[in-house]
């Protein structure tokens with residue numbers, strides 16, 4: 001404490017508190033209400049960001065995490081609060097293996113169908129469920145269920161340090177178009193700096209096509225010189 005006090009000597013209390021808040025690990029990062037659709041390196045860069053929605057699920061998330069470990073790729077998991085509460089060990093595994101967390105609401109209800117209070121509660125409860133599983137883990141992103149971003153939801157997410165994140169590449173894996181169909185959807189839409197949308201939940205859904213296609217997509221990205229990045233955080 002003596003070192004910190006000395007370092008802060010001369011700063012106002014407000015500035016000092018701000019400095020500590022920003023520097024402390026696990027605290028919220030800055031964010032804006034804008035819905036980002038590109039990586040930190042930006043559109044046109046030799047990067048990609050893989051985002052994986054609706055988990056965690058013991059069957060599929062574990063397979064995805066094994067694949068990502070094997071390929072040495074870091075992804076962003078947009079998790080549902082209900083599932084975080086059900087499978088806290090998977091939230092811990094996501095964090096322990098260096099991936100990023102994204103709040104995908106408590107019950108996966110499209111915010112455009114909810115009152116402002118309900119929207120805020122859906123976000124806050126999901127963050128609480130995530131933090132009950134992984135105390136202090138940063139949740140740097142928010143993704144609205146079904147992409148139903150509203151001003152209320154994006155502003156609230158940003159106020160909690162979560163950058164709203166959309167996507168630029170919809171693999172439509174949830175439609176189960178087959179492994180090759182998912183790959184072709186990616187191939188049609190991917191451009192450098194893109195944010196790719198895939199799914200690893202829920203437990204009752206069959207994500208075997210998604211897992212297999214993800215392997216093929218990661219091979220294609222690597223073969224074409226693209227490296228993994230995270231969605232941009234503005235502000």
Ligand SMILES: [Zn+2]
Nearest residue numbers: 053054145146
């Ligand atoms: Zn979803």
